[in-house]
Amino acid sequence: MKIRKDKLYTLSFFLSPMLIIVVLFYLIPLVLTVYISFTGMKNWNIERYMHDFVGFYNYQRLFHMFKYDPTFKAVVLTTIVFVGITLIINVFGGLGLALATFFMSERPGNIYRLLWLLPRMSPIAVYSLVWYYFFHGSEIGTLNSILLKLGLISEPIPFGQIIPWGAWSIIIFVNGLVGVSFGMIVFTSALNQIPKEIVIAARVDGASGWQISKRILFPMMKWHFLYVLTWQFLSLLTTYPHLFLLVEWDLVNRDYGTTLALYVFNTAFGRGEQEQGLAAAAAVILSILGIIGGVITLKVLEFEKMIKKPRGEIE
């Protein structure tokens, strides 16, 4: 399809701010990351290692570590379980919350939404510290102390050290509580776009809340669902700050509290010698996994079908 010159100018004008942002904040860092992954960069010494080309050494080293590390199996399993279950919680939890608050009157609905946003608004360290003391595996842990006082247990339970599900439950719970608000916001905004008249008309016809959701609301929110699913998948695949603290503070078992993203972070940045070259190689691999996962999600949910050409004249 040929685009007329003046049309091209108009398009460039409107697209340029976004293109500049993409180039500045995505493309350049991506190119830099790929470049650094082929250097022996360490200890942030850019001046010294920027031109120290090592070829595929960092990739080879990573694969060797993945292949022979006795705890790597736990890391892979943790990544699959963590991303899978947290994704379900984040997407369906967000959807559930948005629907629940949609059917509420406006004031209590807003209050509930605000409450669910609190974990996202709290500083990560403070938020993690709360759950550190809540789930601590001794009598100083809030949960253990409550259970002990109620006489339900006689010995404190080391929740985060029960492998694998104890550790997994905590990391999924803590991250799910933060992530669920993202879906809630997007779905709430989607619901607010749906004309109220349709819902009122269905109500008048005697449709239940579930029927309204299933027949009217869900089909109209498919686009948002896809967006939240893909976004949260990519985000969970690379997330590590909460996990880092919970593992660092020994609340959860190190092997079953570590996802691939955290494994990469700890391997590259968490030791006395910080290796940016290795980190970059790992980041490139994670990006590739993310892209593959993202494309699969879009295919499964038939993204192409949702992008339809307008029925009217384009020109």
Place this chain on the structure above:
Amino acid sequence: MKHKAVFLLVVLISGVLASGCIGGETKETQASKKVQLTGDFAKDVIKIGKVLEENGISEVKFSAWGSGDPNSVMRVYGIVDAAYKINKIWKENGISVKITVTVKYDQSFNDQYKEFLSKQPLGQAGDFFVNSYAFLSTLAEEGYILDITDYAQAYQSVINDFYPTLLDASKYNGRLYGLPQDTEARPFYVRKDVAQCVGLDVSQLPEKVKNGEFTWSDVYYWAKQAKEKGCAEWGLIHRKGSAHPDLIQFIFAFNGKLYDENTGKLVLDVPAVYKWLYVEWKFARDGLLPEDIMSWDWAKQIHPTIVEGKTLFDIGGTWYWTEWQTKQYYKGRSLTPEEVKEWFAYTLFPAGEKGAKPVTLSQPFIWMINSKAGQLNPKYEELKDVYQALAFLMIIKASDPKINAIHSVISAHLPVRKAAAELIKDDQWLNNLKALNLDLAPEVKENIKDIVESTVNPINAQFLADVSYMLQYTHFAPSHPKYPALADIFKDAVDKVLRGEMTPEEGVNYIISKINADPELKDNIEIVGEIPKDWKFPRGD
């Protein structure tokens, strides 16, 4: 007419600019940009002050980064006081230059090291950096800290007053990269009332441990007695985490080593590591040591268990002695010096078995200078040498015996200079410190007065004097860039063995597989020896 006016204006502006340039150049060539240190502190300071003044500098800004327990704040205030003393000399000599120091004091030395590493290349790290000697090799290798060997030659008399082993810890490839700030020993604490309950005589214990007559087999025996007789909930409590090298004392106590000086590689001494893991495993299996100790909370579990007398033995550090006096670990309050003295005996870390030697471990902190020190000050490029010489003089002043002695007394670290070790034995000086009747910067006095109030006591000074002998038995964790990674693996293995997830043998094999999984670790670590087949613990001898 118009052209003439423009021409005249151009000539005029060029003239003004040229005269400025020429004038500036003349002025700059007159002012000196370098100083040669003589070893006479006042003379050198005055010389530097004059150079700065001639170059139009009226204020020199520095920042000092330090970290550690709350009582160790002299790690940054030592620099503040050095600036105060230099400012005083300048004022007395009519030099109108002033040093101002901003401080940054964090809890975790490990985290601050990481911050220094990432910010130094950006020019945002502290001008002075006090941290573990363990990081010195990496910082020196990357060119992030200043080589002070040449400056130090002028101050040989001061340098000679430091303990030689500590000076060695401040060197990399034979060059001096900092001055020792403090060191410590890691005493093996024994709770006296629990010992009395089980019938263990602690009065002869330090001597017996020193002679290798009281080994870890005996520790096990008495710990078991304490538990079985109901004298204490636990037999032994120890520290946690990989950053704290306390537990690697076991390797040395079992005649093992961690570093091969000939090859420059780290060593995994399999027999010693196996014995270490076996001791941990055995203690935990018999309920003498909490199996989840590696995830205990410092403030709510570890310290309260020790100070409340719920354990017979504890592997700790000298700084515990004053930390217990300043933090509310004991039923919501801190201990008095008298209580600490009455409740705790201390010895070297016992030998692992008969024939081995007792040990302790030190991790000296070093005052290092950022290789970009003074970078935020005017004319940095021209006056770089002057700023660096001034920074060196500041760490010389911060290493003053008085400052070092204050730090030692209030934080229970050991002095790094012979003169400071003498000072802490002086009752009169201690009284003056207690009353803060010393020539210190007002800011320093203000910031240490509460710590001084609760810690300056003849009992604490005596404790330091009593444990000083331990330095003769000290070992250092290797100053090797890959050591932190190995320490992390040790931590994981100890945790798994304590929890009973692995047997000691599996623990050793786990360490070996983790080393082999990383080609760089594999290249940097020699694995020596094999798991001993007929070794028993406790031996009962």
